[in-house]
Amino acid sequence: MAEMQVDVVGVEKKIWSGEASFVSARTVEGSIGILPGHEPLIAQLREAGVVRVDPTDGESFHVAAFGGFLSVTAESVTVLAELAELASEIDVAQAKDDLREAEHYIGESDDQEWRVARDRARARLQAAGESVEQ
Amino acid sequence: MAANLRVLRRRIKSTKNIAQITKAMEMVAASRISKAQARVEASRPYADEFTHVLKTAAKAGASDHPLLTPREEPKRAAIVVVTSDRGLCGGYNANVLRETERLIRRLSDEGKESTLYVIGGKGTAYFRFRNREMSGQFTGFSEVPDYANAAHAADHLTAAFLAGGENEVTVDWDSDDEADSGAERKVMFRAPQDAEGKPGVDEIHVVFTQFQSMMTQTATALQVAPLDLESEEDDEGSESSSSSDDSDGSDREAEYAFEPEPEVLFDSLLPKYVRARVFAAMLDAAASESAARQRAMKAATDNANDLVDNLVRESNQARQAQITQEISEIVGGSDALAQ
Numbered sequence: 001m002a003e004m005q006v007d008v009v010g011v012e013k014k015i016w017s018g019e020a021s022f023v024s025a026r027t028v029e030g031s032i033g034i035l036p037g038h039e040p041l042i043a044q045l046r047e048a049g050v051v052r053v054d055p056t057d058g059e060s061f062h063v064a065a066f067g068g069f070l071s072v073t074a075e076s077v078t079v080l081a082e083l084a085e086l087a088s089e090i091d092v093a094q095a096k097d098d099l100r101e102a103e104h105y106i107g108e109s110d111d112q113e114w115r116v117a118r119d120r121a122r123a124r125l126q127a128a129g130e131s132v133e134q
Numbered sequence: 135m136a137a138n139l140r141v142l143r144r145r146i147k148s149t150k151n152i153a154q155i156t157k158a159m160e161m162v163a164a165s166r167i168s169k170a171q172a173r174v175e176a177s178r179p180y181a182d183e184f185t186h187v188l189k190t191a192a193k194a195g196a197s198d199h200p201l202l203t204p205r206e207e208p209k210r211a212a213i214v215v216v217t218s219d220r221g222l223c224g225g226y227n228a229n230v231l232r233e234t235e236r237l238i239r240r241l242s243d244e245g246k247e248s249t250l251y252v253i254g255g256k257g258t259a260y261f262r263f264r265n266r267e268m269s270g271q272f273t274g275f276s277e278v279p280d281y282a283n284a285a286h287a288a289d290h291l292t293a294a295f296l297a298g299g300e301n302e303v304t305v306d307w308d309s310d311d312e313a314d315s316g317a318e319r320k321v322m323f324r325a326p327q328d329a330e331g332k333p334g335v336d337e338i339h340v341v342f343t344q345f346q347s348m349m350t351q352t353a354t355a356l357q358v359a360p361l362d363l364e365s366e367e368d369d370e371g372s373e374s375s376s377s378s379d380d381s382d383g384s385d386r387e388a389e390y391a392f393e394p395e396p397e398v399l400f401d402s403l404l405p406k407y408v409r410a411r412v413f414a415a416m417l418d419a420a421a422s423e424s425a426a427r428q429r430a431m432k433a434a435t436d437n438a439n440d441l442v443d444n445l446v447r448e449s450n451q452a453r454q455a456q457i458t459q460e461i462s463e464i465v466g467g468s469d470a471l472a473q
Contacts, residue, residue: 007179009183011180011413012173012176012177012281013177027393028393028394040391041390041391042187042393042399044393069184069187069406071186071187078183080180080183080187082281082285082406
């Protein structure tokens with residue numbers, strides 16, 4: 001099976017790096033799945049979104065990526081994010097609390113910051129494998 | 135004589151105490167350097183990849199974007215000055231501020247007004263004392279900066295840069311909210327609310343201390359925006375010219391697809407780019423600050439120890455002189471009695 005070099009890079013450090021056979025993400029224009037040999041592409045990801053990576057060896061995993069970009073060539077995929085968290089590092093209880101709080105405040109005042117907080121909490125939960133209604 | 139000896143002993147004690155304090159500060163700074171250096175290293179992949187993305191997108195024809203083209207007749211330039219919050223770090227802040235003054239002079243020679251964005255308590259104190267107006271002040275994180283701090287400062291800059299040198303920053307939150315609540319949500323840049331009414335700029339410069347090695351840190355001024363693609367390409371070129379697939383690479387880059395189209399992509403890249411640059415400068419500066427402090431404190435400890443050595447010698451002399459005097463007094467006294 002063909003493989004490609006995948007790097008998930010956050011501002012402060014490289015989150016993950018290795019060989020993978022499949023990457024899927026949501027860009028501002030829609031979902032995208034990338035197999036090795038994809039056409040070169042630079043795409044902007046959703047402000048808060050989930051990236052799935054299927055490594056060549058090992059289980060597939062999810063990453064919550066905020067404010068990210070995707071840079072694709074035939075043999076490599078790079079996810080650049082202002083903040084990126086591996087699913088295994090996400091505190092599910094904390095994210096649930098955040099989501100509840102954000103939704104509570106959105107009802108009261110239609111403030112942008114709470115909406116961002118809600119989207120972030122949702123992305124975290126999705127990455128961690130919890131079911132969230134979108 | 136006895137009084138003199140007591141004074142000397144007191145001075146020795148207090149100097150030793152000072153040496154202990156500076157020694158402790160030296161150790162703290164030393165342990166911070168390696169941490170700060172590691173952060174600089176860890177943040178490098180992001181900066182490198184980001185530059186690559188920008189270049190690729192620029193080649194694909196978004197080259198008339200304000201980020202890439204110098205404005206005609208630039209009127210005003212923003213200068214970001216990265217200093218430390220605390221002192222006791224030798225010439226660290228003085229060097230940055232001197233470099234800043236030099237840059238201000240150069241810009242005014244070119245007919246550009248400067249507006250200051252100052253990071254760090256020492257820098258803000260310097261400009262406040264001289265009654266110089268600052269468009270932005272950010273303090274409280276110079277030793278361990280995180281990305282949120284950088285983003286906050288950088289967003290002020292982006293807002294000013296987008297406004298342009300002849301205008302003022304206007305913050306229009308309401309219309310943004312409407313745009314955001316639309317079905318197809320596009321991520322647009324949102325200016326910080328307190329940036330309202332600040333002068334706009336045509337250029338962004340950063341003055342910070344570059345961490346070159348443990349022993350050398352130099353205050354440097356860099357232009358952040360508009361981005362000088364030519365010179366950066368030269369840097370890269372010298373590195374990659376040895377590899378044979380250079381021409382191959384540029385062929386491939388021409389076929390890049392963009393999502394969304396390059397112009398829109400650039401609009402959302404701009405604020406992130408400024409954030410990344412400011413963050414990188416802050417990390418570099420933090421490492422330099424610790425290194426400068428470590429050196430200053432090492433010098434202070436050495437000086438204190440020298441001082442202690444000299445004082446001990448002096449006090450020994452005084453003690454000896456006292457003893458000699460007492461002996462001669464006793465001898466003199468017994469001689470007088472014997473007669």
